[in-house]
């Protein structure tokens with residue numbers, strides 16, 4: 677397994693991270709039931725396989741099945757302190773908004789995870805409006821509450837997550853308040869990194885010392901569904917190439933991928949370990965006009 681230093685957190689993290697959304701969301705990509713004993717057993721086998729393969733970063737959120745993902749991780753990671761000889765790195769999230777008590781949300785997460793602290797607490801975001809950012813970084817905002825938790829030793833680092841790559845993301849990066857950014861970046865959503873200009877929040881995050889996690893490397897199935905729609909006869913497995921695309925970007929510290937069973941973990945670990953499968957993003961983006 678390859679490891680990177682996650683920006684100013686200084687933590688060593690596996691290049692392939694375990695995406696915990698699939699542990700709790702029942703109607704997410706394909707239907708599955710985390711309460712079905714067979715489905716549940718597969719989740720635990722998958723997490724064990726991840727630990728055996730040296731994956732040390734596990735990402736979850738209270739929003740993944742109303743705490744279900746955090747509970748599964750808490751059970752599966754009980755007593756585990758390291759993976760691949762590297763300390764375990766557990767990240768969770770908190771929603772931002774007037775109705776959310778940040779401390780209470782984290783305390784519930786810690787209970788479900790069975791931990792005294794987490795390595796990273798991230799704002800669970802989708803798209804940030806200017807008003808959202810004002811509320812987050814302003815006096816008495818979400819960031820202030822998160823930094824107090826850091827000062828109290830309940831979280832080691834703070835970050836934010838975003839599906840979008842708009843102005844709000846750049847303001848959050850430049851605020852200097854956050855240690856990490858988690859952003860949607862994949863073959864069909866390349867706005868966070870445009871090498872030919874060059875431009876993008878991946879560059880901005882690195883410039884400001886933030887660690888970079890990406891979500892949805894296999895495009896959460898969208899690219900594969902598009903191929904099925906336009907050419908059902910095409911049975912080529914594009915997922916390895918989609919994951920390699922994200923790993924080919926040196927600005928990416930961790931590619932989070934959802935893996936519901938041990939087979940998928942083994943498949944994806946083999947992809948990450950096949951460093952010969954990386955491509956040159958500059959060559960891919962070369963243009964003649």
Ligand SMILES: NC(=O)c1ccc[n+]([C@@H]2O[C@H](COP(=O)([O-])OP(=O)(O)OC[C@H]3O[C@@H](n4cnc5c(N)ncnc54)[C@H](OP(=O)(O)O)[C@@H]3O)[C@@H](O)[C@H]2O)c1
Pocket residue numbers: 694695696697698705706735736800801802837838839858890891892893894895896897915916932933934935936940943944
């Ligand atoms: N706003 C946010 O904070 C946010 C939003 C989205 C995601 N995330 C984070 O990013 C993680 C990853 O994103 P995601 O789970 O949405 O999407 P994803 O990783 O793009 O997709 C996961 C799905 O891709 C399929 N897959 C994975 N590896 C494969 C392979 N080698 N071959 C074929 N299929 C493969 C699996 O589908 P099947 O299960 O059907 O086999 C798996 O459930 C999340 O778990 C979460 O930690 C955060």
